[in-house]
Structures are given as C-alpha cells and as structure tokens.
Amino acid sequence: MMSRLGLALFALWIVVLATTPFYADNSIVRTAIMLAMYSVLAFSWNFIGGFTGYPSFSTAAFFGLGSYAGAIAQTHGVPMGFAWVIATVFVAAFAAGLGMILLRLRGHYFAIGSIGVVEVCRLVVSSWSGVTGGGNGLNVPLLMWAPDTVGAFFLWVMLGLMVIAFALTAFVDNHRLGFGLKCIRQNEDAADMVGVNTTFYKVSAYILSAFLCGTAGAVYASWIGYIDPTDSFQILLTVKVPVMALLGGAGTVLGPAVGTAAFVVMEEFVWANFLNWNRAILGIIIVVLIFFLPGGLLKISYRRMINRLKGRESAGAPV
Amino acid sequence: MSNEILRLEAVSKAFGGIRAVNDVSFDLRQGEIVGLIGPNGAGKTTLVNLITGVHRPSSGKVIFQGDDVTRQKPYMAARSGLARTFQIVQPFPEMSVLDNVAAGALFGGDPEGLTEAREHAREHLAFVGLDKIADQPASALTLPNRKRLELAKSLAMSPKVLMLDEVNAGLNTGEIDAALDLIRAISDRGITILIIEHLMKVVMTVSQRLLVLHHGALIADGEPTAVVNDERVVEAYLGEKFAKRLKEAGHA
Amino acid sequence: MDLGQVLANGIVLGALYACLAVGFSLVWGVLNVINMLHGSFIILGGYLTFFAWHLFGVHPLLMLPVVGALLFCLGYFLQAVFINKVVTAPVLTTLTLTFGLDMILYNFMTVYFSATPRQVTLDLGSIDLFGIYLPNERLLGMALALLLTGLLFVTMRSSSIGRAIVAVRMDRFAAALMGIKVNRIYAITFGIGALMAGTAGALFALVYPVTTNLTGIFLGKAFVVCVIGGLGSVPGALVGGLALGLIESISGVVFGPQHSLTVGFVVMLVLLVFRPTGLVGVKGYE
Numbered sequence: 009m010m011s012r013l014g015l016a017l018f019a020l021w022i023v024v025l026a027t028t029p030f031y032a033d034n035s036i037v038r039t040a041i042m043l044a045m046y047s048v049l050a051f052s053w054n055f056i057g058g059f060t061g062y063p064s065f066s067t068a069a070f071f072g073l074g075s076y077a078g079a080i081a082q083t084h085g086v087p088m089g090f091a092w093v094i095a096t097v098f099v100a101a102f103a104a105g106l107g108m109i110l111l112r113l114r115g116h117y118f119a120i121g122s123i124g125v126v127e128v129c130r131l132v133v134s135s136w137s138g139v140t141g142g143g144n145g146l147n148v149p150l151l152m153w154a155p156d157t158v159g160a161f162f163l164w165v166m167l168g169l170m171v172i173a174f175a176l177t178a179f180v181d182n183h184r185l186g187f188g189l190k191c192i193r194q195n196e197d198a199a200d201m202v203g204v205n206t207t208f209y210k211v212s213a214y215i216l217s218a219f220l221c222g223t224a225g226a227v228y229a230s231w232i233g234y235i236d237p238t239d240s241f242q243i244l245l246t247v248k249v250p251v252m253a254l255l256g257g258a259g260t261v262l263g264p265a266v267g268t269a270a271f272v273v274m275e276e277f278v279w280a281n282f283l284n285w286n287r288a289i290l291g292i293i294i295v296v297l298i299f300f301l302p303g304g305l306l307k308i309s310y311r312r313m314i315n316r317l318k319g320r321e322s323a324g325a326p327v
Numbered sequence: 328m329s330n331e332i333l334r335l336e337a338v339s340k341a342f343g344g345i346r347a348v349n350d351v352s353f354d355l356r357q358g359e360i361v362g363l364i365g366p367n368g369a370g371k372t373t374l375v376n377l378i379t380g381v382h383r384p385s386s387g388k389v390i391f392q393g394d395d396v397t398r399q400k401p402y403m404a405a406r407s408g409l410a411r412t413f414q415i416v417q418p419f420p421e422m423s424v425l426d427n428v429a430a431g432a433l434f435g436g437d438p439e440g441l442t443e444a445r446e447h448a449r450e451h452l453a454f455v456g457l458d459k460i461a462d463q464p465a466s467a468l469t470l471p472n473r474k475r476l477e478l479a480k481s482l483a484m485s486p487k488v489l490m491l492d493e494v495n496a497g498l499n500t501g502e503i504d505a506a507l508d509l510i511r512a513i514s515d516r517g518i519t520i521l522i523i524e525h526l527m528k529v530v531m532t533v534s535q536r537l538l539v540l541h542h543g544a545l546i547a548d549g550e551p552t553a554v555v556n557d558e559r560v561v562e563a564y565l566g567e568k569f570a571k572r573l574k575e576a577g578h579a
Numbered sequence: 580m581d582l583g584q585v586l587a588n589g590i591v592l593g594a595l596y597a598c599l600a601v602g603f604s605l606v607w608g609v610l611n612v613i614n615m616l617h618g619s620f621i622i623l624g625g626y627l628t629f630f631a632w633h634l635f636g637v638h639p640l641l642m643l644p645v646v647g648a649l650l651f652c653l654g655y656f657l658q659a660v661f662i663n664k665v666v667t668a669p670v671l672t673t674l675t676l677t678f679g680l681d682m683i684l685y686n687f688m689t690v691y692f693s694a695t696p697r698q699v700t701l702d703l704g705s706i707d708l709f710g711i712y713l714p715n716e717r718l719l720g721m722a723l724a725l726l727l728t729g730l731l732f733v734t735m736r737s738s739s740i741g742r743a744i745v746a747v748r749m750d751r752f753a754a755a756l757m758g759i760k761v762n763r764i765y766a767i768t769f770g771i772g773a774l775m776a777g778t779a780g781a782l783f784a785l786v787y788p789v790t791t792n793l794t795g796i797f798l799g800k801a802f803v804v805c806v807i808g809g810l811g812s813v814p815g816a817l818v819g820g821l822a823l824g825l826i827e828s829i830s831g832v833v834f835g836p837q838h839s840l841t842v843g844f845v846v847m848l849v850l851l852v853f854r855p856t857g858l859v860g861v862k863g864y865e
Contacts, residue, residue, distance in 0.1 A: 291685075
C-alpha cells in the first residue's frame with residue numbers, strides 16, 4: 009500500500025529528472041538516464057526478489073539479452089522502436105521458458121542457477137560471433153540528431169519505462185497477484201494449500217522481473233551505440249540491482265525508486281572522488297546496508313528516530 | 328445412501344520400499360464428522376497428503392463429488408473444496424491475522440477482490456473468536472490461537488470437506504473443549520469433517536464414525552464404541568501381549 | 580591431440596578444481612552460505628605466493644603453509660565479525676553481504692597487487708609418459724592439491740574439530756546442546772574454506788598465471804564443481820572437480836577451447852534442475 013504523499017513525491021521525482029535537459033549539463037542528463045534505467049531494473053527485480061522472495065540474480069541476463077536482441081534487430085534494418093518491442097517480447101519469452109525450469113529450485117540452488125544463467129548467456133553471446141560479433145561487440149546505428157536532443161529523447165524514453173514499471177508495481181501490489189506472491193514469500197507450502205497456483209504465480213513474477221529489463225537493455229544499446237558481452241552481462245549489475253532494491257526496501261512499492269536514487273547519487277559521488285576505491289566503497293555500502301538497514305530506507309521508523317532525538321535533547325540536561 | 332462426498336478406492340503410497348499407505352478404501356458422507364485414528368506412524372498424515380494432492384498415490388483413486396481428483400495439485404484441491412489444517416501450523420508469519428484468513432478467502436474461496444476477501448475474513452475470524460486481534464502479525468499468536476487461525480483460514484476457503492490434522496495437539500483440557508465446540512459449530516454449517524487425532528477422548532466425543540489406520544492399512548471402519556472394542560484395534564494400540572491379557576482378564 | 584593427453588590434462592586440472600572448490604562446498608554445506616569471496620580468496624593465495632617468491636625468493640612450497648595460515652585468519656575474522664551476525668538470514672542477505680565483502684577485498688588486491696597476470700615459474704622440467712607430455716609443475720600442483728584435499732578429508736573424519744563441524748552441519752541446535760560453540764565452529768569452518776581457497780590459489784600460480792580478473796571465473800568453477808559433486812562433502816568435491824576438469828579438457832577439443840567454460844556451466848544448469856543433490860549426493864559432511 010502506498011500513501012498519497014509517496015505518489016506525489018514519485019511524480020515530483022519524475023518531473024525533476026525529466027526536466028534535467030533544460031537546466032543541467034550533459035553529464036547530469038547522462039546520470040539521469042542511468043538513474044531511470046536502474047530504477048526500471050530495480051522495480052523489475054522487486055517482483056521476483058521483493059514480492060516473491062526468490063533470490064534472483066538473473067537481471068543482467070535479461071538486460072544483456074534485451075540489448076543484444078534490440079541491437080541485432082537494428083543492425084538488420086528493423087526500425088528502432090520496433091526493435092525495442094522485439095527485444096521485450098524475446099526477453100519475456102525467454103524468462104517464461106527459463107522460469108518454468110529454474111523456479112522449481114529454491115533458496116541457494118535458485119540463486120546459483122540464476123547466476124549461472126547470466127554466465128551462460130555471456131559465454132554464448134561472446135562465442136556466437138557470426139550473429140553477435142563475439143568479443144568484438146556490436147555497433148548499433150546511432151540517431152543522427154543533435155547530441156542534446158538525443159540525450160533528452162533517451163531520458164524521456166527511460167523515464168517512460170520507469171513510470172510503466174512503477175505503475176505495474178503499484179497495480180500488482182493491490183491485486184491478487186501481489187497478494188499471492190507475498191504468500192509465497194512467507195510460506196510457499198502454505199500458499200499452495202490455500203489455493204495459490206504457485207508455479208503460475210512464480211513464473212508470472214519472473215516474467216514481470218524480466219521483460220522491462222529487456223526493453224531497457226535495447227534502449228540502452230540504441231543510446232550508447234555499442235555493446236559487448238562483458239559490458240552487457242555484468243555480474244556486478246546482477247548484484248547491484250538487488251542491492252538498490254534492498255536499499256530502498258524490498259517488496260515495497262516505492263523502495264526500488266528510493267534505493268536507486270540513493271545508490272546512484274552515492275555512486276556518482278564515489279566515482280568522482282575515489283576512482284581507485286570505487287568498488288571497495290560500494291562494498292562498504294553493502295555491508296552497512298545489511299547490518300544497519302536490513303529493511304531498507306523506507307522501513308526506518310523516522311518518527312521514532314525523531315522522538316528519540318527529542319527525548320535525548322530533553323534528557324540531555326546537565327546532571 | 329447416495330450423499331457420499333469423498334471416496335478413496337484402494338489408495339496406496341510407497342516411499343522407497345516402505346508402504347506408508349496400503350490399499351485404503353473408505354468414503355465420507357455429506358455432513359458427517361469422521362475420526363481417523365491410529366498409532367504414531369500409522370500413515371494418517373500421509374493419507375491426508377494423498378487426498379489433498381501433496382503426494383500422488385502410487386495406485387488407487389480419490390473421488391471427490393463424483394470426479395476423479397487423484398492427480399490434482401494441492402492448490403486445485405484447495406479450490407475445489409478440500410481444505411485441511413496442518414499438524415504443525417503453517418501461517419504466513421509476517422502477515423496480519425486478517426490477511427492470513429483473507430488469503431484463504433481470496434485464493435481458495437470464490438473468486439473475489441481483495442477488499443471483499445478481507446470482509447469475509449473478518450466474519451470467519453469472529454466465528455473462531457480471533458476478531459479482536461485481527462491486525463496482529465500471525466507470528467505473535469499463542470499456540471491455541473494459531474490453531475484457531477488455521478481453522479479460520481481453512482473455513483475461508485469455503486470447504487466442503489475439512490481435514491483437521493491434530494488440531495488439538497499441544498492444547499490443555501480447557502482449550503480442547505473450546506476447540507471441540509468450534510468443530511461442532513463448523514459441522515453445523517454442513518461441512519464434512521475428517522478429524523485426525525491420537526487423543527481418544529477427543530475423537531470419541533465428536534465423531535459419528537471412526538476409521539482406524541495401522542501400518543498404513545485400514546483395520547476398522549464403523550461406529551466409535553464398536554470400533555474401540557474391536558480386537559484388532561485394541562491390539563494395534565496395546566500390542567498383542569497386552570491385548571491377550573486384557574481379553575483373558577475380561578473373561579475371568 | 581590424442582586422447583591420453585586430453586585425459587591427463589583433464590585430471591591435472593580436475594585435481595586443482597577439487598582443491599579449489601572443496602572449501603566453498605564446506606562453507607555452503609555447513610554454514611548454508613554462498614561465499615562470493617571464494618574467488619578472491621583463491622587469487623589472494625596465488626598473489627601472496629607469487630610476491631613472496633618474486634620479491635623475497637621464498638619457495639612456493641615453503642609459502643604454502645604461510646598462505647594457509649594467513650587465509651585461515653582472514654576467513655575466521657570475516658566470519659566472526661561480519662557473517663556470523665546474519666548467518667541465519669535468507670540467502671539473499673548472506674550472498675549480498677559476502678559479495679559486498681568481496682568488492683572490498685577485490686579492490687584492495689587491484690590497488691596493491693594490480694591486475695597483471697602473475698605466475699611462479701619453477702622450471703622443474705617435464706616427463707614424457709607413453710607420449711603424454713606433462714610439465715612437472717603440473718604434476719606437483721596436482722599431487723599437492725590431492726594431498727590437501729585428502730588432509731581435509733582426514734581432518735573432517737578424525738579430528739575433534741572435524742567431528743564438531745560435521746555435528747553442526749547435521750543439526751546446529753543439537754550440536755549447541757552438546758556444548759559445541761556453534762559460532763566458533765562457523766568461524767573455523769569459514770577459515771578452513773578460505774585456507775583451502777588460498778592454498779588452491781597458490782598451487783594454481785605454479786601452473787597458470789593468476790590475475791584478479793579471474794576471481795569471477797574461479798568462483799563460477801566452484802559453483803559448477805559443487806553442483807556436479809553435491810554439497811558439502813570432500814568426496815563430492817573430488818568427483819565434481821575431476822568431472823569438471825575432464826569436461827573442460829574434452830569439450831575444449833570437441834567444441835574448441837573457447838567453449839569449454841560454457842559447457843561446464845550448461846552441465847551445471849542441467850544438473851541443478853534434474854539432480855540438485857549432485858552426482859554423489861551425500862548427506863553428511865564426511
């Protein structure tokens with residue numbers, strides 16, 4: 009459930025991001041695009057990892073396959089928008105097939121399997137050079153517009169995806185699908201016993217966690233103009249995205265957006281100042297998150313925190 | 328009588344080489360309360376698992392309302408009106424008591440919206456006496472209340488047959504009496520009840536008919552007082568020696 | 580290439596894989612934690628061996644116990660201070676935590692050791708056995724890998740620590756009731772996992788160049804070996820390691836060397852789905 013205030017803040021956030029081309033420089037616009045993209049990935053992951061509680065690490069596989077499907081379609085002369093649709097459908101179908109096999113596993117085995125899928129995708133793409141260009145990567149036809157216009161265009165497309173991902177999350181959260189997924193997260197056997205078709209629900213969640221990643225991947229490929237297997241199927245990405253969702257609050261509607269915003273802002277700060285220690289600082293963020301924010305930023309009781317601070321002030325009188 | 332609702336035809340289940348349930352046949356008639364007893368390890372819970380699709384029988388058939396449901400999955404059993412409670416309670420721990428029951432109504436009951444399901448859930452909670460703590464998380468409940476929650480959840484699935492697997496285990500005498508009243512009240516709604524127990528007192532007071540399972544086989548099926556005096560049943564419970572001694576004592 | 584050579588290469592590789600994965604398998608089996616640090620532990624072991632040899636002329640064989648001791652301490656520390664606090668949490672939490680710790684360790688290694696491939700070159704010569712060519716470093720690496728794995732097996736079987744670890748694996752509540760300090764056993768187990776990884780890395784550095792870029796690949800191999808062999812057993816890791824070594828060297832010939840890794844992962848995924856207990860499928864850690 010989400011408050012009206014939350015919805016208003018989300019809308020405001022979208023507006024802030026969408027208007028960056030009018031008041032900020034290219035690097036900010038670029039960050040805004042990445043932010044929107046990561047939000048799409050985090051919202052998507054939230055369906056399987058947050059609502060359903062399955063530790064999925066296959067985000068990078070969906071993203072990478074989407075970028076390759078879109079890029080290959082575009083290099084074969086398919087118009088850009090249509091290539092994005094192809095990528096989306098392809099990744100959704102892939103997730104449906106994969107989900108029926110992989111979701112029979114639970115816990116650690118599912119986690120390992122989902123990571124394995126990313127590796128297999130990366131290896132297959134890098135060795136199938138006839139179609140994918142192999143390790144040399146693939147050039148995607150670039151948009152021949154002014155750089156500023158291109159930036160703004162891709163920003164708005166990504167933001168569009170982000171709004172769709174958010175709307176889907178809000179819908180699922182209030183719908184029997186979301187309720188069933190939460191039941192599965194808490195006790196899968198009991199969910200089965202009250203009449204939840206667990207296989208169908210889990211596969212649905214898995215598809216929901218995949219198809220927009222595919223779209224985002226294809227849009228990313230069109231924007232950047234060049235993709236290669238190591239960049240597209242990053243193990244780092246596949247852990248980063250769940251961390252973003254966890255940072256905000258897994259299984260909540262706004263958590264992915266909050267977590268992504270916090271993460272990307274921190275990352276930009278880290279990148280800019282400690283280039284050599286970028287990874288270590290992200291690692292520290294993860295450790296701090298696990299120990300001090302187990303429920304994510306949204307689950308902190310801010311009211312209690314303020315009360316405690318107030319209490320401390322009043323009690324802090326000299327003795 | 329043609330008001331039979333559930334029938335098992337020669338159902339068997341083997342795990343590895345062990346026959347947990349061996350050639351069991353019986354039927355349940357609309358609206359009756361039937362007790363299923365047997366020593367530990369007799370295969371009572373396995374039998375329930377076979378009826379609800381958790382396990383698939385190695386051979387034999389389960390007929391529910393005239394349809395062969397032998398191969399159905401647990402969620403299908405739940406939707407068709409075969410509800411059960413677990414020996415070890417199975418709540419959704421972080422959800423509220425209300426939402427636990429709403430889950431039963433939403434998925435196992437008639438298709439309806441979430442709001443409607445919550446309304447139904449409130450009624451069922453009132454019925455079992457948990458309406459005052461509807462907003463607590465299920466994990467905060469005491470054992471007797473968890474058992475009530477299981478009941479409310481199953482009732483929300485608008486069952487036709489309700490299988491109660493050791494609902495009274497771990498309860499004290501007062502709590503058992505309360506639970507028995509509840510079981511009778513459920514029966515008054517026309518729901519057929521199969522009650523699995525090893526507390527004889529409980530079964531004897533509510534059951535209209537008794538089934539006895541021993542080493543996976545059904546060794547008795549009949550009126551309770553007749554069944555408990557049956558030679559084989561006494562033997563199953565007390566062992567051959569004691570049964571003999573008891574018999575001799577009876578004759579003397 | 581003839582079959583004998585392919586099989587010999589596979590077995591050498593397989594012995595190293597067994598040693599590489601057995602610690603990962605132990606940690607997973609006993610702590611129920613997927614240790615994402617494992618790949619970095621391996622590389623750290625390899626680097627320590629290389630630099631001791633390169634800078635101070637310490638012989639790798641002398642360095643082996645030192646690497647083992649250092650890695651054990653590091654592992655014990657990480658488990659006692661960090662991972663023990665969330666060891667009962669769902670896999671998402673523990674996996675993410677070890678991944679975060681791995682990022683920190685990895686970053687230290689790239690900054691202080693750089694990512695340049697490093698290999699210890701001992702030039703021990705080679706032997707020729709019925710036309711099968713084998714450098715002696717590889718034979719040495721294989722022999723030591725088998726020895727270490729065997730030592731772990733014996734430790735698990737007959738030492739009191741080993742029995743305590745097995746007991747915790749089977750039932751940690753019962754083990755606690757028997758007076759075993761479960762958290763301490765967890766830390767020791769994680770330490771042993773790191774020790775095995777570090778020494779495996781040291782052995783790898785004798786045979787192949789090691790670099791931080793390989794952490795992910797080594798971790799992946801540990802996954803595959805575990806899934807093939809089944810969790811948490813020394814014989815399982817041995818079977819899994821040898822199987823993966825042979826799969827890689829054979830598929831390298833059949834499909835080309837660039838596909839050998841893919842084949843390993845595909846085998847893992849297929850096994851995960853159809854036989855998640857692994858080929859050996861042992862229950863206890865023995």
